[in-house]
Amino acid sequence: MEFLVKAVLIGSGATALLDLWALLLFRVFAIAPPNWALVGRWVGHLPSGRFVHEDIAAASPLEGERAIGWVFHYAVGIAFAAALLAIWGTGWAHAPTLVPALIVGYVTIACGWFILQPGMGAGVAASRRANAMQIRLLNIAGHTVFGLGLYLTALILR
Structure with a gap:
């Protein structure tokens, strides 16, 4: 039960920080x-x-596509927090360190570049968009914020 609660809270916190970054x-x-x-x-x-x-x-x-998108956005954040806890253990949440959180944050970039963006018609790493480099830089910055959010949320919860 601790695993699930930590994954939901840490993933939601990190995703919320990413949303604040976008704002x-x-x-x-x-x-x-x-x-x-x-x-x-x-x-x-x-x-x-x-x-x-x-x-x-x-x-x-x-x-309901907007609601579906928002739920998916937070579900993915929670899933990546669960992956972090599965790899580094729930002990990581009791004594969080930055590097594992950033590693997970950077892995999430690959999911956007190689699954979501091509699936939505933007091409691999937004290659079909006129502002592909800007999108890529924003992806890197945003997912760095997500990784920091994993770390900071775990710090707050410990």
């Missing part, structure tokens, strides 16, 4: 935050066997 980028630099409705649309099409879209924005909209 800061929007307010200070006018960089649009992720559109979780489009992520929800992608997730919503998965059960029908549709894993890759030419352009997710052109795919059929789904009822």
Whole structure:
């Protein structure tokens, strides 16, 4: 039970910090935050066997796609916190160290670059987007924040 509670709390805390980071980028630099409705649309099409879209924005909209996207976003954060605890043990949550959290944060970049972005039509590492390098740098920065969030949330909870 401790494992599950720690995974939910640490993953949710890290994901919330990532969301605050996105809000800061929007307010200070006018960089649009992720559109979780489009992520929800992608997730919503998965059960029908549709894993890759030419352009997710052109795919059929789904009822509740924004909620689906937000739930997926937090579920993934929790899953990565669970992976961290599975690899480094629940003892890590009692005496958190930064390196394991950052490793997990950086692994999450690969999931976006090689699963989510191609599936939504952006290409590998957003290669089909005109601002691919900006997206990649934002991904690296954001997932660094996520890794820091894993660490900081564990520190707060210990």
